[in-house]
Amino acid sequence: MTDKPNPLVIENIEKSFQTGFLNLKKVKAVKGISLTIKRGEIFGLLGPNGAGKTTTLKMVTGLIFPDKGKISIFGKSSSKATARSEVGFLPENPWFYDYLTAREFLSMAGGIFSIPSDTVKKRSEELLEKLGIAHAADIPMRKYSKGMLQRAGLAQALINNPELIILDEPLSGLDPIGRRELREIILDLRKEGKTVVFSSHILADVEDICDSVAIIAKGKLRETGKLSELLLKGQSYFEIFATGVHNTISELCKSVDETVVVEKTISGTRIQVSTSEISNNILKKLVMENIEIKKFDSHKKSLEDLFMESSSNKSDEEK
Amino acid sequence: MGAIFSIGLNTFREAIRSKVFYSMALFAILIVITGHFLADISLHQEKRVLLDIGTGLISFFALMLSIFTGTSIIYKEIEKKTIYLILSKPVERWKFIAGKTAGLLATIFTVVGIMLIFFLLELYLMRISPGTNILKATILILSEVIVVVAITIFFSSFTSPFITGMLTIGMVAIGRLLPDLKHIIQMKYEPDFIRSSVESLLQIFPQLYLFIPNGHDFNGVHVSITSDFVNWSFTFWSTAYALTYSGIFLFLASIILSKRDLT
Ligand SMILES: Nc1ncnc2c1ncn2[C@@H]1O[C@H](COP(=O)(O)OP(=O)(O)O)[C@@H](O)[C@H]1O
Ligand SMILES: [Mg+2]
Numbered sequence: 001m002t003d004k005p006n007p008l009v010i011e012n013i014e015k016s017f018q019t020g021f022l023n024l025k026k027v028k029a030v031k032g033i034s035l036t037i038k039r040g041e042i043f044g045l046l047g048p049n050g051a052g053k054t055t056t057l058k059m060v061t062g063l064i065f066p067d068k069g070k071i072s073i074f075g076k077s078s079s080k081a082t083a084r085s086e087v088g089f090l091p092e093n094p095w096f097y098d099y100l101t102a103r104e105f106l107s108m109a110g111g112i113f114s115i116p117s118d119t120v121k122k123r124s125e126e127l128l129e130k131l132g133i134a135h136a137a138d139i140p141m142r143k144y145s146k147g148m149l150q151r152a153g154l155a156q157a158l159i160n161n162p163e164l165i166i167l168d169e170p171l172s173g174l175d176p177i178g179r180r181e182l183r184e185i186i187l188d189l190r191k192e193g194k195t196v197v198f199s200s201h202i203l204a205d206v207e208d209i210c211d212s213v214a215i216i217a218k219g220k221l222r223e224t225g226k227l228s229e230l231l232l233k234g235q236s237y238f239e240i241f242a243t244g245v246h247n248t249i250s251e252l253c254k255s256v257d258e259t260v261v262v263e264k265t266i267s268g269t270r271i272q273v274s275t276s277e278i279s280n281n282i283l284k285k286l287v288m289e290n291i292e293i294k295k296f297d298s299h300k301k302s303l304e305d306l307f308m309e310s311s312s313n314k315s316d317e318e319k
Numbered sequence: 320m321g322a323i324f325s326i327g328l329n330t331f332r333e334a335i336r337s338k339v340f341y342s343m344a345l346f347a348i349l350i351v352i353t354g355h356f357l358a359d360i361s362l363h364q365e366k367r368v369l370l371d372i373g374t375g376l377i378s379f380f381a382l383m384l385s386i387f388t389g390t391s392i393i394y395k396e397i398e399k400k401t402i403y404l405i406l407s408k409p410v411e412r413w414k415f416i417a418g419k420t421a422g423l424l425a426t427i428f429t430v431v432g433i434m435l436i437f438f439l440l441e442l443y444l445m446r447i448s449p450g451t452n453i454l455k456a457t458i459l460i461l462s463e464v465i466v467v468v469a470i471t472i473f474f475s476s477f478t479s480p481f482i483t484g485m486l487t488i489g490m491v492a493i494g495r496l497l498p499d500l501k502h503i504i505q506m507k508y509e510p511d512f513i514r515s516s517v518e519s520l521l522q523i524f525p526q527l528y529l530f531i532p533n534g535h536d537f538n539g540v541h542v543s544i545t546s547d548f549v550n551w552s553f554t555f556w557s558t559a560y561a562l563t564y565s566g567i568f569l570f571l572a573s574i575i576l577s578k579r580d581l582t
Contacts (some may be wrong), residue, residue: 017582040572061407062579081409089407095399099336105404112408140336156404233355 001189005075006162008037008060012071015055029055029217032069036117037164037212038196042190044206044227045199046307047216053199056090056216057168061089064303073164088162092169094153098142102133102152105141106159113160120159127155132181154185163188167198178295183209203307215307240277241295242286243268247293256281261297268294324408330422334388335429342386347430351368351437353537369442370449374532374544376432378460382491384465389471390483392423393576402581413567413573420472420569427464427527431457450507455554456532462561463530467491468566469572477579478571494527498535525564529557 015030030052037043045053058064060071060077076083097103103124110120128134131151136144141152150173157165167186171179186196186209200206206213207227214224223230242249250262251267260282261272273279278297286293334340351373378388396402405415435457440544442449471489474483493500504517528535532544535558551558 017580058403058581062405062580063403063407081411084407084408085409087407087409089403091400091403091407093400094404095401097329097333097401097406099333104329104332108325108329109408110408111328112322112405114321153404160408293517 001314006036007039007074008035009036009070009072010056010060011070013056013059013066013071015052015059015064015067018048029219030059030066033214033216033219033221034053034069035214035221035224037195039049039195040193041211042186042209043195044210044213045197045216046201046203046206046213047199048201050218051201051216052219053177053201053220054168055218057089057166057197057199059086060166067123077088081083085160086163088157088160088165089152090153090165090167090170093173094149096141096144096149096152099140100185101138101140102128102144102155103137105152106156109156109159115160115315123159123161124155127158130185131155147175147178150174150178154182163194165194165196167196170198171200171202181204186284203304210218238273238276238284239269239295239297239299240271240273240279240282240293241265242271242293244289244291248289249286252285252289252291253282256285322408322414323421326410326415326418327328327421327425329458330392330419331414331425334422334426339388340426340430342481343430344433347380347434348378348437351441369395369445369447370453370544371533372452373441374456374460377431377438378456378463378530378532381431381435381464382463382467384430385467386471386487386491388423388427389468389473390480390487392419393472393475393572394480394483397581406581412577413570416472416476416569416573416576420468423468423472425467427468428461431460439482449544452548455551456544458554459530459532459549459557462558463518465529465565466494466525466527466530466561469568473568473572473575474493476575483542490524491527491571495531495534497526497528498519526560529560 010033012032012034013030014028014032016026016028018026019027033052033056035043045056047053047259054066059066060073060078062081062084065079073076074086078084100108106116106124106127107120110117110123115123124137125134128137131154133144133148133151133155136148141149145154149171154167154170157167168184170182173180186198189196190211210227212224213230214228215222246262246264246269249271253260253262253271257273257278259274260278263270263272271282273282279296283293283296353376393416396405402415406412423559439449439453441451467487471483474486478486500521501518504514529537532548534542536542536549536553
């Protein structure tokens with residue numbers, strides 16, 4: 001298991017588009033993004049509108065080609081069609097053929113993967129049922145609501161029982177119930193050992209269910225890592241307020257860690273520590289020495305702070 | 320083969336159920352019936368005229384249908400982003416082109432088939448036996464459809480439906496009028512090298528006059544379904560030409576689409 005290649009490795013990809021009159025203007029949509037997505041995780045690609053999420057996912061799924069950089073899916077270059085045989089993709093706001101039914105579309109999707117037709121039939125039934133569109137399986141998809149299209153889109157993305165599932169803004173356009181159902185489905189996929197990558201511009205979607213996240217803004221990767229680590233990384237410092245002989249406290253603290261900041265204040269002593277490990281040790285010592293702790297605070301940046309900070313970070317945008 | 324078949328089948332299903340298709344089929348039937356009245360009011364021998372007009376109308380309508388449906392088929396997929404659902408799967412882009420072409424041809428062949436059934440019924444009612452000529456004419460009509468569809472798919476792989484339509488109509492007009500154009504060039508008193516280079520330039524265009532029931536053979540000699548119609552060998556070689564010509568255009572379309580960003 002462990003020596004199998006990662007589901008998705010993105011190395012320093014860049015992409016610009018020609019726009020405007022006579023295609024003279026160049027828009028850099030993605031400016032060197034690298035990501036590694038590990039087996040079995042739910043990976044959230046978070047970023048405001050226009051950040052470059054869709055552009056990135058389109059490069060991954062072979063719809064557009066990177067100007068620079070490399071993408072490999074289970075070790076195969078994304079430029080090869082076969083790299084996508086274990087991939088399921090739900091595009092942003094999927095749109096289907098007007099006169100085809102969901103069942104027909106699923107059978108075509110299965111055919112493209114060269115899956116035997118009875119397997120496709122069986123799997124279609126399961127998916128239509130699971131995604132709650134079985135009742136509409138035989139009506140033309142032009143009559144579907146946005147939520148139903150999203151569900152049909154997910155069904156076609158799962159028809160090949162993919163190992164890697166890529167969803168572009170899967171929660172948008174769904175009502176609260178639909179959102180909760182979709183979250184359940186994503187969590188179920190992880191239970192089955194699948195890898196899920198999904199993009200969103202809404203923080204809460206990502207915070208709830210992701211193991212790892214990447215925050216991108218203006219075509220650049222701002223933060224990436226395990227959600228828990230990112231949250232920890234955001235904790236700028238811990239504060240301990242204690243009362244007692246200042247010098248004793250100070251010595252005690254310095255014996256734990258040299259870098260601890262100890263200040264005398266009107267009401268006692270303020271201790272500032274950078275990691276939870278050091279603060280724990282100090283707290284233990286203080287308790288052992290019967291020094292009264294008046295207050296303990298962790299000043300922690302939420303993912304939201306991180307997200308807002310990253311996406312409004314203008315300093316390194318135009319250069 | 321699975322992918323091409325699946326894409327083709329669904330292209331056919333999608334097309335055959337559209338309102339456009341129903342109106343096309345209805346219109347096709349009307350056209351064939353109109354042929355009857357045209358033949359009726361003409362002063363010539365009824366049998367001759369009905370065969371001529373009937374096959375001519377089928378040929379012309381098949382041509383229009385090819386241009387009309389072919390110009391938007393790839394563009395619509397990109398514009399409506401349905402292509403994302405297909406090409407994000409493990410399928411090469413040439414297979415997409417092949418599947419779309421096959422599905423579209425199946426659709427147009429169906430309309431031609433409907434027209435033909437009505438036409439044969441009409442001939443039967445009037446006790447006219449078309450013989451094997453009608454079979455040859457049908458094969459030639461379908462060959463022309465293949466060529467024209469391939470041209471539209473080629474243009475639509477890189478440009479808008481409007482430009483595709485214009486360019487295709489241009490190619491088709493030249494292709495159908497080639498014997499006359501060659502004739503004009505030969506009559507003009509031009510230096511030899513200009514004439515020969517224009518002539519070889521014209522070879523690039525689809526030699527569509529070969530496929531018209533009331534058209535010309537390889538040597539530019541006039542043929543008609545009612546009298547000296549083409550033989551089987553001609554039919555075979557014209558079809559072979561059509562397949563080769565359209566194969567080249569579809570190959571080029573595949574290369575262009577393979578390099579294209581689907582944004
Ligand atoms: N086909 C295109 N032509 C020109 N600009 C584009 C195109 N696609 C995306 N962009 C630009 O690239 C940037 C990133 O877009 P996108 O990847 O869609 O962002 P997101 O999915 O994160 O909202 C935006 O500034 C957008 O305007
Ligand atoms: Mg997007």
